[in-house]
Structure formats: structure tokens, C-alpha cells
Amino acid sequence: MELDMQNPSEAICPICDSDDVEISSQEEREAFGLPGVTLRSLQQVTCRECGEVTCSIPSHGLIVREIRRRLCELGRPLVGTEVQFLRESLRQSQAQLASLLGTSNVTVSRWENQHNPVPLSADSFLRVLTLADLDGSVDFNKILRFQDGGASVVEIDVLAVEESRFSSGANLIAEEEDWDDIVITLPESPELQAA
Numbered sequence: 548m549e550l551d552m553q554n555p556s557e558a559i560c561p562i563c564d565s566d567d568v569e570i571s572s573q574e575e576r577e578a579f580g581l582p583g584v585t586l587r588s589l590q591q592v593t594c595r596e597c598g599e600v601t602c603s604i605p606s607h608g609l610i611v612r613e614i615r616r617r618l619c620e621l622g623r624p625l626v627g628t629e630v631q632f633l634r635e636s637l638r639q640s641q642a643q644l645a646s647l648l649g650t651s652n653v654t655v656s657r658w659e660n661q662h663n664p665v666p667l668s669a670d671s672f673l674r675v676l677t678l679a680d681l682d683g684s685v686d687f688n689k690i691l692r693f694q695d696g697g698a699s700v701v702e703i704d705v706l707a708v709e710e711s712r713f714s715s716g717a718n719l720i721a722e723e724e725d726w727d728d729i730v731i732t733l734p735e736s737p738e739l740q741a742a
């Protein structure tokens with residue numbers, strides 16, 4: 548994971564505000580307590596005035612997002628600390644994740660403490676949820692709605708769906724003799740372009 552160095556000319560000591568500082572590039576292994584994650588090109592600032600040494604992570608939120616995405620792409624099973632990191636990033640408690648997976652919070656705890664291996668189903672589920680959450684195209688709360696007792700059946704008003712299809716402009720040609728035109732113009736509909 549590469550980080551852009553801040554412009555060294557802008558670096559100042561956070562303690563004494565001196566700009567007489569020395570910049571060096573550092574590497575942090577096991578970042579965020581994750582044994583498989585190394586952050587490179589971290590900017591370490593050493594103050595020549597007061598001797599203060601600071602090393603901060605710029606764009607902290609972006610780095611966390613990047614770690615989450617890259618964990619989902621690992622070509623090996625997730626380990627306990629990674630499961631915990633992804634779960635907490637999804638704002639789920641051990642009990643909530645256990646409920647979603649039909650298991651107990653003790654079981655989730657044993658995965659995260661590396662007492663038991665993480666089952667493939669839980670590994671895959673965490674990756675899918677994480678990618679959906681990062682992508683933002685899926686309303687994560689809708690996936691979890693059954694936790695709070697949502698609807699138990701699906702009811703669809705066919706006429707309403709048809710009307711929304713026409714009002715969205717996806718199918719402006721309703722005349723039967725223009726059927727061929729509809730087929731030709733379908734690839735340009737917003738729904739298909741978004742797919």
C-alpha cells in the first residue's frame with residue numbers, strides 16, 4: 548500500500564511549530580494490529596529544534612478503506628484479526644455478526660481470537676458485505692433489516708412497476724407497430740447502462 552508523501556516544504560513540528568525538520572520515509576509493519584498489513588512511505592518528521600519525532604497517517608479514512616478492500620482480495624483465508632477488523636469496520640458487534648451467520652457470539656469470538664479457523668462461508672460473507680459497503684451501491688442496512696423484523700412477504704403492484712417503467716423514460720415508445728424500434732433502443736436505456 549503506497550502513500551503519497553506530503554510536500555516536505557510544508558512540514559512543521561506539531562510541538563514547537565518549527566519548520567526546521569527532517570523528513571524521512573518509514574515503514575509500519577502489522578499496521579492496525581493486522582499481521583498481514585504493511586504501510587510504506589509513512590512520513591516521519593524529526594524536529595531539529597525540540598527533538599520531537601512524529602509519524603502520522605495522512606488520509607486515515609482512505610487508508611482504512613484501502614485496507615478493507617485489499618483484505619477482501621486476499622488469496623488466502625482471513626485470519627481472526629482480519630475478521631475482527633472487517634466486522635468492526637461494518638459497525639457490527641460480535642453478537643450481530645453471529646446472528647447474521649446463524650451462530651453464537653462465542654463462536655465469532657473464537658474465530659477472532661484465533662482459537663478456531665474461520666469457516667469459508669463466514670469469510671466469504673464478510674468479504675461480500677465489506678465490498679457492498681465500500682461500493683455504496685447497496686444499502687447495507689437493507690441487507691440487515693431482518694434483524695429488526697422487516698416485512699416477511701414480498702408484494703408487488705404490477706401496474707405500479709409498469710407505470711414507473713414508462714415514467715423513467717426507459718420505454719417511451721408504446722405503439723405496437725414500433726416494437727422493432729423498442730428492441731433497437733433498449734441498450735440506450737438508463738437501466739441497462741447502469742447494469
Ligand SMILES: [Zn+2]
Binds near residue numbers: 561563594597
Ligand atoms: Zn519541535
